[in-house]
Amino acid sequence: MGRYVFKLPDVGEGTAEAEIVAWHVKIGDLVAEDQPLVDIMTDKATVEITSPTSGVVAALHGAPGDMAPVGGALVELETQAEALVGEAAPAPPKPEAKPEPTPAPSPGPRPDPVRMHSRTPPPQDFAAELAKLRTPGERPLASPAVRQRARDLGIDLRRVSGSGPAGRVAHGDLDAYQTRALTPDASPVSVASPTAPREGVEEIRIIGMRRKIAEKMQAAKRHIPHITYVEEIDATELEALRQHLNATKRADQPKLTLLPFFVRALVRAVPHHPQINARYDDEAGVLSQYEGLHVGIATQGPSGLMVPVVRHAETLSLHECADEIARLTTAAREGTATRDELSGSTLTLTSLGTLGGIVHTPVINWPEVAIVGPNKIVERPVVRDGQVVVRKMMNISSSFDHRIVDGWDAASFIQKIKGMLEHPAALFVD
Amino acid sequence: MTEVLKPKVLVVGAGPGGYVAAIRAGQLGLDTVIVEGGALGGACLNRGCIPSKAMIHAASDYAAMMDKVGEGALGIRLRVAPELDFGQTVAWKDSIVHKLNIGVAALLKKARVRTVCGWAQFSDAKTCTVETSKGVVTIQAENVILATGSRPVELPFLPFGGDVISSTEALSLEAVPKKLVVVGAGYIGLELGIAFRKLGAEVTVVEAQSSILPLYDGELTAPVARWLAKHGVTVHLSAKAKGLGAKGGLDVLTAAGEEINLPADKILVTVGRRPVTDSFGLAAMAVDMSGPFIAVDDQMKTSMRGVYAIGDVTGEPMLAHRASAQGEMAAEIIAGHHRRFDPVAIPAVCFTEPEIVTIGLSPAEAEARGYRTLVGQFPFAANGRALSMEGGEGFIRVVAASHDHRMLGVQAVGRGVSELSGQFVAAMEMGAVLEDMAGMIFAHPTLSEAFHESGLKALGKAIHI
Numbered sequence: 001m002g003r004y005v006f007k008l009p010d011v012g013e014g015t016a017e018a019e020i021v022a023w024h025v026k027i028g029d030l031v032a033e034d035q036p037l038v039d040i041m042t043d044k045a046t047v048e049i050t051s052p053t054s055g056v057v058a059a060l061h062g063a064p065g066d067m068a069p070v071g072g073a074l075v076e077l078e079t080q081a082e083a084l085v086g087e088a089a090p091a092p093p094k095p096e097a098k099p100e101p102t103p104a105p106s107p108g109p110r111p112d113p114v115r116m117h118s119r120t121p122p123p124q125d126f127a128a129e130l131a132k133l134r135t136p137g138e139r140p141l142a143s144p145a146v147r148q149r150a151r152d153l154g155i156d157l158r159r160v161s162g163s164g165p166a167g168r169v170a171h172g173d174l175d176a177y178q179t180r181a182l183t184p185d186a187s188p189v190s191v192a193s194p195t196a197p198r199e200g201v202e203e204i205r206i207i208g209m210r211r212k213i214a215e216k217m218q219a220a221k222r223h224i225p226h227i228t229y230v231e232e233i234d235a236t237e238l239e240a241l242r243q244h245l246n247a248t249k250r251a252d253q254p255k256l257t258l259l260p261f262f263v264r265a266l267v268r269a270v271p272h273h274p275q276i277n278a279r280y281d282d283e284a285g286v287l288s289q290y291e292g293l294h295v296g297i298a299t300q301g302p303s304g305l306m307v308p309v310v311r312h313a314e315t316l317s318l319h320e321c322a323d324e325i326a327r328l329t330t331a332a333r334e335g336t337a338t339r340d341e342l343s344g345s346t347l348t349l350t351s352l353g354t355l356g357g358i359v360h361t362p363v364i365n366w367p368e369v370a371i372v373g374p375n376k377i378v379e380r381p382v383v384r385d386g387q388v389v390v391r392k393m394m395n396i397s398s399s400f401d402h403r404i405v406d407g408w409d410a411a412s413f414i415q416k417i418k419g420m421l422e423h424p425a426a427l428f429v430d
Numbered sequence: 431m432t433e434v435l436k437p438k439v440l441v442v443g444a445g446p447g448g449y450v451a452a453i454r455a456g457q458l459g460l461d462t463v464i465v466e467g468g469a470l471g472g473a474c475l476n477r478g479c480i481p482s483k484a485m486i487h488a489a490s491d492y493a494a495m496m497d498k499v500g501e502g503a504l505g506i507r508l509r510v511a512p513e514l515d516f517g518q519t520v521a522w523k524d525s526i527v528h529k530l531n532i533g534v535a536a537l538l539k540k541a542r543v544r545t546v547c548g549w550a551q552f553s554d555a556k557t558c559t560v561e562t563s564k565g566v567v568t569i570q571a572e573n574v575i576l577a578t579g580s581r582p583v584e585l586p587f588l589p590f591g592g593d594v595i596s597s598t599e600a601l602s603l604e605a606v607p608k609k610l611v612v613v614g615a616g617y618i619g620l621e622l623g624i625a626f627r628k629l630g631a632e633v634t635v636v637e638a639q640s641s642i643l644p645l646y647d648g649e650l651t652a653p654v655a656r657w658l659a660k661h662g663v664t665v666h667l668s669a670k671a672k673g674l675g676a677k678g679g680l681d682v683l684t685a686a687g688e689e690i691n692l693p694a695d696k697i698l699v700t701v702g703r704r705p706v707t708d709s710f711g712l713a714a715m716a717v718d719m720s721g722p723f724i725a726v727d728d729q730m731k732t733s734m735r736g737v738y739a740i741g742d743v744t745g746e747p748m749l750a751h752r753a754s755a756q757g758e759m760a761a762e763i764i765a766g767h768h769r770r771f772d773p774v775a776i777p778a779v780c781f782t783e784p785e786i787v788t789i790g791l792s793p794a795e796a797e798a799r800g801y802r803t804l805v806g807q808f809p810f811a812a813n814g815r816a817l818s819m820e821g822g823e824g825f826i827r828v829v830a831a832s833h834d835h836r837m838l839g840v841q842a843v844g845r846g847v848s849e850l851s852g853q854f855v856a857a858m859e860m861g862a863v864l865e866d867m868a869g870m871i872f873a874h875p876t877l878s879e880a881f882h883e884s885g886l887k888a889l890g891k892a893i894h895i
Contacts, residue, residue: 139774141836141861151768165863166834 004053004077008040008068009197017067018047025075029057034195037075040068052195055079059156071199076159141168150174209303220366223282225402228361229410231418235377236392238424245318253319260321262349262374263295264427265417267314270347273413275404276370277346287369287404296345296365298373299329306332307365309345349373360397369401370410372417432559433567435544437463439764440558440571442550442710445472446479447741447753448577449534454761455575456541463569465560467549469527470534472579474750476527477598482618484523485601486625486781493628504820514629516606523601552711555734573736573764576724577757578710580703580742587673588613594674594697597622606631607695611680613671615642617780619700620654624783627663634664634692636671636682643780647792650843653823654782705743720745728770730760738764752776774858775839777851784824787851790839790858793829802832804864806888808880810844812895815875821845828867828884835863835889840881850878864889 008018021039025031031051038060040047055077062068140157142150146169150157153174160177162169206214238261246255270277270293278289293314296307308328310316316324331337348365349372356376364371375395382391396417400410420426437460441452444466452464469476495512497503538545546567548560556574560567582596590596595603600622608631612623615637627633635642635658642658642665643651658665668685675681679693705723718725718733723745730738738760741753759769775790796803807827810816816824824844830837840854857867867885872878886892 139772141863143860147772148769151770164861165865166831166836166861168836168861168863 002079003058004055004079005073006037006052006075006077007197008070008072008074009049010070010199017069020062020064020066020068022064023060025051025057025060027057027060031055031057031077049074050195051075051077052197053077053079059159061154061156141166142170146171146174153178209301213304216366217363220363223366224364224369226361226364226399227402227405227407227410228397228399229407229414230359230395230397231411231414233394233396233418234382234391234422235394238421239377239392241424249319254322254326256318256322257325257353258374258377259297259325259349259351260318261421261424261427262351262372262417263293263310263313263316263321263325264318265420266295266347266349266372267293268420268427269413269416272416273405273409275409276400276413278369278404279346279367280369280401280404281367282403290346292346294344294346296348296368297325297329298348298350298365299332301333301335306337306342307345307348308332308337308341309343311344347372352376356394359395362397362399364399364401369404370398370413372396372398372414433565435463435546435567435569436571437461437544437569438572439463439575439761440465440556440569440573441543441575441577441757442558443472443577443579443741444470444534444538444545445577445579445741445753446474446750447579447757448472448575449538449757450754451575451577451740451757451761452543453537453541454758455764456538456543458761458765460761460765462541462543463546463571464538464543465546465548465550465558465569467547470531470538470545471527473581475530475534477601479750480530481523481527481601482597482621482625483781484526485519486621488519488522489625489628490783514606516629517604520602520604550710552714555715555717555737558711574715574738575730575757575760575764576712576732576737576739576743577741577753578706578743579753580705580748582700583702583704585613585671585699585701588671588680588697588699590699593678593695594699597698597700600626600696600698603696608632609693609695610634611636611692611694611697613680613697613699614701615639615644615665615667616700616702617643617782619698620658620782621780622698622700623663624657627658627661628783632662634666634694636666636669636680636692638668638670640668642667643782643786646780646786646788646841647794649825649827650786650788650841653784653843654780654786656823657783703742703748705745707743728772729763730756730771731763747776747778749776749778774861775855777855779848779851781848784821784843784845785848787842787847787854788839789841789851789854790837791829792839792841793827796829796831796838801838803838804830804832804835804888806830806864806884806886806892808884808887808892808895810877810880812883813875813877813880815877815879816844818875819845821877826850826880826884828864828881828888830864830888835865837862837864837867840884842880844877844880846877850881853878853881 018040021041023038024036033054034050036048037051038049040049058078059076061073142157157169160169160173162173164170242256274289277293278287280287292312295310295313299306310324347370350362351374362371362373377392377394379390380393381388398414439455439460439462441448441464444464452462455462492514498506498508499511546560548562550558550560552558557570584590588594597618606629610626610631610633612619612635615635623633623635666684670683672681672683675691679691680697682690682692724739724743726732726739726744730740732739740756740760742748759771762769777789780786793803793805807825809825811822816822821844826842829839837857864885872882883892883894
């Protein structure tokens, strides 16, 4: 017969404590593995905590509404395991938790192996044995002052062995219990369980590429007051064209994705909005508007986000553009892209392809002033001329630097792109 | 003009639960308002515990003097019977009550509690209005402690009014009734019935159940039954009050199935108390009920956040000291302290003749809970101090668990045993075992030696029996 102390796992990033919402078990209950034990609420969510093992509930720490510290004992189970199981998932040792009887917040109770073994013969039915050990309704003898102190310390007196007659608990017993509970002795044996709390922490230094991305994103968000604009596009005709072109392409031509069409739309739109195809040096207070369009293509590489650049996109045909995008993104992923190929963009396209989702709020590739990202194409029922029809719909999410681009201009720019993409012939008509 | 108060704590009812809660809250620095429509101190101070004890004391004094008339007693003889000016007795009782009223008011003031006089009417769980003599006060409180108490149960066929009285009126009669019929032989009925018997009334008791003080075992109540018999109090057990007789008195169906009429100047109905839940807008507060009572947890929290309830309105046992303990605790919980209502046992006292004290489990209750018990009973007949104060009747009985000798309960019946209740409580709450009692030295000659001896008896080593 062993004692398994189940501690409150980390239920959310940065959560130090969580509120007990409701117990699903009570003392004496036989619980099976994965059976819900308790509902815990953090400031983010309510989480149902299930039992990592089977056993009989010997103690519950905390009542609904109480705050339970992460890593603090939550439930104690009597298990059938022969050896003392100890604690399944020890909290990371806290250097400040010295065995001084300082009233630390709710120190997790410990099993009392001496008492367990000296008083109970090897049981046949451990649930019945447990019931015998703790007569239902029989409370530990303790004076009111000891009871109050135990409450203040968050100690369940039923778990404290008393040195007095009839097991009466004295202040000294509480001290001893507390010291024991705070001493990291009796090295706990870890039990492999799929639901065991994962309490390990791996510290990774953010260096190299990741640090660069981090710094750039931070600079972008710190410097640029973003405005985000999302519009819906009917891509049915565009898709029909793309599929037709792919079906009829020459052997030496690449397959077309949507991106070359988007680049094409940008090429045709930016002359009307020169301030959008630009780089803004805010320290110097100078906006550099470019005649040529150098499109950054946001690409997920092995070590993070990279933005290779399609130079002078205005000079490229649809298929040349597709070739160039394929070459650059492959180079970026393989780590062979040159420094030149990875810098100098004036406007960035960001697409997650089939992961495109409904909407995103892209972060501008600083010091540019705009970024455009298509979302995923999905067939959706839409109303056309009073009829519900199925169309291939997609959203375009875009962000602009509001210091340079006002909402009106941003909207006009996206509407221009929308118009061209919905009527793809317009992409090719002067 | 409507005044609006927004205190941290609003206490409703200034009985022994409410006023204690308010004082504690005030002491803890919480902005506190208490609302009471009647006199400060509630039923306990104004119509219950205190005035009845005053009457019982005066009655006992009078009876002791009457004993000395004629043949005399203890070698004391009175040639002339003492005179009873009952009006003066009631006035003396009122003066004590008044002194305590003033005391409660002063304590509340000292704790910086604001007292609002009037009846609270709630519109939601945290908001009430009170019509005071100076205008309407609206109170919006962060926390509410409901301490509305209880009132006597009325029998539908014997409504209060005229000569049918409750304990309240019994404590303020103009004269001692010649013939008093008491309906209900619980502790309130017997305390008052015995007092009026001592004051000279002819007293008859009607009880629907088969014994007096039905909540106690026969051994404990036997000395009281003997006193009643000896002093000419007729007790009709298993008898049903039917209503007022056509020519007055009380019609009763006896255990034998006979319809009789008991002549009565006053009929005192003491058939229990019920919680006050109907007169202050409780429905608007949307708290869960537990039968007729407000449901609370062991922190006196109701189902509504920030609303607490204490005392009689939360259930049995309806005792002032329970209410006070809960009130003190509720205030501390509001102040953020870790408190739970977890007494080992709450003592209960009957100020009958002789008195009865119970705490914890009786032998039968202990066995019903699966305990194997050791019971030690020591009679006052073997206690010198008891004999020296004409209190040789009765006993102290200790109930302990046989496996570890922990004390499970104490019962006592005898003259003056109410004052022993404190040591019983102390022993129970401190977790005493029989050996603790055996190991203590009790002062001689006192009644408390019987406590020591009952512990010894349970261990099989009593000295004086």
